[in-house]
Amino acid sequence: MLQKKICLLGAFSVGKTSLIQRYVNKLFSEKYLTTVGVKIDKKPIIVGSTSLNLMVWDIAGEDDFTNIRSAHLRGLSGYIVVIDGTRQNSFNVALALHERIKTELGEVAAVFALNKCDLKEHWVINHEQIRTLAQLGYPIIETSAKLDQGVEEMFMGLARQLVPENSEA
Amino acid sequence: MLVSAVVDSENPIQQTSKQQDPAAAEPLDALEQLRVLLLGAEYQTLSDLRQQLLDRERYSLHVAEVISEALALRAQQDSSLSETLSPTIEAAVSRSVENNPSRLANALYPVMGPAIRRSIQEVLQQALETFNYLLEQSLSLRSLFWRFDAWRTGRSYSEVVLLKTLVYQVEQVFLIHRESGLLLQHVLSPQAISKDPELVSAMLTAIQDFIRDSFQVSNDNNLKTLQLDELTVCFNQGPYATVAAVVRGRSPAELSTLLTEVNEQIHRQSFYFLKTFQGDTAAFKSCLPLLERCLKTQLRSTKKFPWLAILALITFTGAGLWWTYQYYQQKLIATEVLAALRAEPGLVVLGFEKTPDGYRYEILQDPQAREPAAVIQSIQSMGVALKLNTKPYLSLEPDFVLARAKQVLQPSEAVHLKLEGKILKVEGQASPHWAQNLMQLGRLIAGIDSIDQSKLQLVDTAAEQTAKNLQTLVTQIEALSFNFSSGSSLLENAQAHAQQLAVLSLDLLKTARLAGKMPQISISGAADETGSEATNGRLAKERALAMRDYLLEQGVPAALIAVPKPDAGRRDERSIHYQVDLF
Numbered sequence A: 001m002l003q004k005k006i007c008l009l010g011a012f013s014v015g016k017t018s019l020i021q022r023y024v025n026k027l028f029s030e031k032y033l034t035t036v037g038v039k040i041d042k043k044p045i046i047v048g049s050t051s052l053n054l055m056v057w058d059i060a061g062e063d064d065f066t067n068i069r070s071a072h073l074r075g076l077s078g079y080i081v082v083i084d085g086t087r088q089n090s091f092n093v094a095l096a097l098h099e100r101i102k103t104e105l106g107e108v109a110a111v112f113a114l115n116k117c118d119l120k121e122h123w124v125i126n127h128e129q130i131r132t133l134a135q136l137g138y139p140i141i142e143t144s145a146k147l148d149q150g151v152e153e154m155f156m157g158l159a160r161q162l163v164p165e166n167s168e169a
Numbered sequence B: 001m002l003v004s005a006v007v008d009s010e011n012p013i014q015q016t017s018k019q020q021d022p023a024a025a026e027p028l029d030a031l032e033q034l035r036v037l038l039l040g041a042e043y044q045t046l047s048d049l050r051q052q053l054l055d056r057e058r059y060s061l062h063v064a065e066v067i068s069e070a071l072a073l074r075a076q077q078d079s080s081l082s083e084t085l086s087p088t089i090e091a092a093v094s095r096s097v098e099n100n101p102s103r104l105a106n107a108l109y110p111v112m113g114p115a116i117r118r119s120i121q122e123v124l125q126q127a128l129e130t131f132n133y134l135l136e137q138s139l140s141l142r143s144l145f146w147r148f149d150a151w152r153t154g155r156s157y158s159e160v161v162l163l164k165t166l167v168y169q170v171e172q173v174f175l176i177h178r179e180s181g182l183l184l185q186h187v188l189s190p191q192a193i194s195k196d197p198e199l200v201s202a203m204l205t206a207i208q209d210f211i212r213d214s215f216q217v218s219n220d221n222n223l224k225t226l227q228l229d230e231l232t233v234c235f236n237q238g239p240y241a242t243v244a245a246v247v248r249g250r251s252p253a254e255l256s257t258l259l260t261e262v263n264e265q266i267h268r269q270s271f272y273f274l275k276t277f278q279g280d281t282a283a284f285k286s287c288l289p290l291l292e293r294c295l296k297t298q299l300r301s302t303k304k305f306p307w308l309a310i311l312a313l314i315t316f317t318g319a320g321l322w323w324t325y326q327y328y329q330q331k332l333i334a335t336e337v338l339a340a341l342r343a344e345p346g347l348v349v350l351g352f353e354k355t356p357d358g359y360r361y362e363i364l365q366d367p368q369a370r371e372p373a374a375v376i377q378s379i380q381s382m383g384v385a386l387k388l389n390t391k392p393y394l395s396l397e398p399d400f401v402l403a404r405a406k407q408v409l410q411p412s413e414a415v416h417l418k419l420e421g422k423i424l425k426v427e428g429q430a431s432p433h434w435a436q437n438l439m440q441l442g443r444l445i446a447g448i449d450s451i452d453q454s455k456l457q458l459v460d461t462a463a464e465q466t467a468k469n470l471q472t473l474v475t476q477i478e479a480l481s482f483n484f485s486s487g488s489s490l491l492e493n494a495q496a497h498a499q500q501l502a503v504l505s506l507d508l509l510k511t512a513r514l515a516g517k518m519p520q521i522s523i524s525g526a527a528d529e530t531g532s533e534a535t536n537g538r539l540a541k542e543r544a545l546a547m548r549d550y551l552l553e554q555g556v557p558a559a560l561i562a563v564p565k566p567d568a569g570r571r572d573e574r575s576i577h578y579q580v581d582l583f
């Protein structure tokens, strides 16, 4: 049984908590988030022939990404950067966060999630921006926590990067 | 460097050419000379070294010099040495045991004995403590309260007992990867329940970070304990892993030392895996025994001397001893009784058997023998029930035959009975009547075949006695008299006299018959001198007749009484006299 610590990052209110809630079996109530600033959930997942336990860290935070404690990022095997398609700022925060982690932890597995795809008509993120994102070389997945779209794929996209290649059937 | 490489590559060629053509020795020497010229003394050293490496013996000598230092150095660096050596050592040990088991046994002897003794002691101690604990729990009033408490609070009884008797219990121990907060291993005490330990492990790490950040302590300051009412989480932070113990109750001081030791050992043992941890926890299985060492429980009552258990043991042993003592005592009594009954003449013990509370004896008893109960009266029965079932029988023991004869024959004091074999010898004096009885009954007595009465003198004592009695009666009757008033033949107050005479006369009749005689009582009346001769004669006659009538009235048989003519013998009396005649 492999265990991996992963983290959902992104600007305030992009839907990190909502995405996790769609996905995991809960032990701790949401109030941990506000009290401790962190909530951890577990998601067992199977990639090929490898079973994997994702320990999913949800971090509460202001829009200011520098607020994220380094302690929470230590030992991270991968992360999901969540962008709210309806908010321009969330894109900038996402890129900055990605940059910060790369310098802090080096190269680790990552996925970009374009959330709130149910509100696509209100999206302000344009194709140019998405192409910039794609050039970073990580999977980009459109998600909607509201309609439960792309959530499984988002986690799977990360999990695949976490499993050693030879064990993937 | 370069030169030596050249040398190495050239050498084989030289050797082959040397073998093929001795004339080619010339250029070889030249080459040697060139080498010596170029390298000087160094060449000598080099070839010497080379020689050392190739020569097995010399190489061994060199290695021997450093081998222990080398081993020590390597052992300091990592644990690979023990891993490499252990199969060899294991094989060597088993080989040694196969070849000569006693050698290893002798070597181990000084440590084995104490170790075995100690482990036995520990097991016994533990068993005693557990037994005592159970006894205490099941007996005490306290346990009732606890049951009530369990019922009231809806918890299980064992949980309540644990809470109340617990000083502390280490319920769970987490081994946590420090950096990622991922759970490496987890152990749980049997009674405890654990929610998702992987999540708890991560959350514990997050909380540590949270506290460290919130109160701005330096990064070296680690969280040591988290404390709730009756629950404590103790942490020990190592460079790569954290050991966290969840303790219910009062967390003991020595626990933190234990956690430190365990964590240090885990770091030593699994240093490589900790350093390169990528989420695969399988490598940390080997840490389980270490973590389990931390799962400790201390109960309040463990230090107590196990009084109850000891008391129970003493009681059991005492009861056992008492029972054994009783058993042997009973047996002793039973045999004593048996001996007494067997020794008693006239009793035959057919058999005896054990009853639930004592013994039962089947006995044959001669009517002449003592009662069996009386025989064993002197033996203290100590509460053992002794039942004696008797059946009658006739003993042929001489004593009993004799006793029986005496009972049947009722000999007088003048007779002496003796038994010789089956012959009853009768000596002394006896009445013919008794002798007749003897001949009739004697032979019917069991154990007597014949009777020898040659020394028996027959004396008819009965006839003598009768004659004597008869004489007494005659004297008594003849002594009686009755007085009339002057000139009267009227019987006044004659009843007592008449009755006395009636009794005596009946007695006389009976006794006389025994002697084969017939009695007759003559009544003779008398008168005093006052009247005429004729009157007096008549008066005497009347008086005698009046008495006769009265006596007949009183029941004296008529055949006994006769009234003779008045005789003039007694002249001075107004009375009646009697005279008895026997025919």
Ligand SMILES: Nc1nc2c(ncn2[C@@H]2O[C@H](COP(=O)(O)OP(=O)(O)O)[C@@H](O)[C@H]2O)c(=O)[nH]1
Pocket (backbone or CB within 6 Å): A010, A011, A012, A013, A014, A015, A016, A017, A018, A019, A115, A116, A117, A118, A119, A143, A144, A145, A146, A147
């Ligand atoms: N329409 C829509 N709303 C979403 C979606 N995901 C999250 N939200 C809403 O966005 C708000 C913030 O979500 P939250 O999960 O708390 O964001 P967080 O701060 O990143 O954890 C909430 O009101 C959610 O209902 C989505 O996929 N579609």
Ligand SMILES: [Mg+2]
Pocket (backbone or CB within 6 Å): A016, A017, A018, A033, A058, A059, A060
């Ligand atoms: Mg949130």
